[in-house]
Amino acid sequence: MSIQLGDTAPDFTARSTDGPLQFHTWLGNSWGVLFSHPKDFTPVCTTELGQVAKLKPEFDKRNVKVAGLSVDALEDHEKWSNDILETQGVALNFPLIADDDRTVSNLYGMIHPNADNTLTVRSVFIIGLDKKIKLTLTYPASTGRNFDELLRVIDSLQLTANYKVATPANWKDGEDCIIVPAVSNDEAQALFPKGFTEIKPYLRTTPQPDR
Numbered sequence: 001m002s003i004q005l006g007d008t009a010p011d012f013t014a015r016s017t018d019g020p021l022q023f024h025t026w027l028g029n030s031w032g033v034l035f036s037h038p039k040d041f042t043p044v045c046t047t048e049l050g051q052v053a054k055l056k057p058e059f060d061k062r063n064v065k066v067a068g069l070s071v072d073a074l075e076d077h078e079k080w081s082n083d084i085l086e087t088q089g090v091a092l093n094f095p096l097i098a099d100d101d102r103t104v105s106n107l108y109g110m111i112h113p114n115a116d117n118t119l120t121v122r123s124v125f126i127i128g129l130d131k132k133i134k135l136t137l138t139y140p141a142s143t144g145r146n147f148d149e150l151l152r153v154i155d156s157l158q159l160t161a162n163y164k165v166a167t168p169a170n171w172k173d174g175e176d177c178i179i180v181p182a183v184s185n186d187e188a189q190a191l192f193p194k195g196f197t198e199i200k201p202y203l204r205t206t207p208q209p210d211r
């Protein structure tokens, strides 16, 4: 059974480039992103890890800890991190988990045998403060992920965790939100002092409430 939204993120202990890591303890009171990449010393993965390292301040700003993972050994991760610095112009600044015994990959269903029997696919899990899975994504090995999109989803998740709103297609931080259908118009007047627009009884928009 694959990991589904609302499940508790499985806890584990693993070796990483930042030392031994007990996942739930490491997360502490932060949101988390756990993402797998197929293999060390590969081109797409190299660019992905460089990109995440560059975006670290953005994850920090949102109280999100990020960890990468592949089924390679810690010694390979350490050698490869020199290449990441050399080619991407940024040092690895988050833990890269060495899952050479595949414990974590199997726990999280990151190996899809019909795609590749041994390597992890490009999985992403976003984990909330309650340690529950808030998002899962699976990309093929040949397509590098869009990490700006992950930040956008985190903005939406953090907003909708605190306010009775959802976010529309292509929403970005600062744009109007949608009032969830369970909120009546009377309730909406109290909850959203900036007002709201009723386009249809089921489609009501309001300025982003935390702005």
Ligand code: BEZ
Binding pocket: 038, 039, 042, 043, 044, 045, 046, 141, 142
């Ligand atoms: C890459 O990261 O470049 C890659 C990894 C596995 C298969 C194809 C590409």
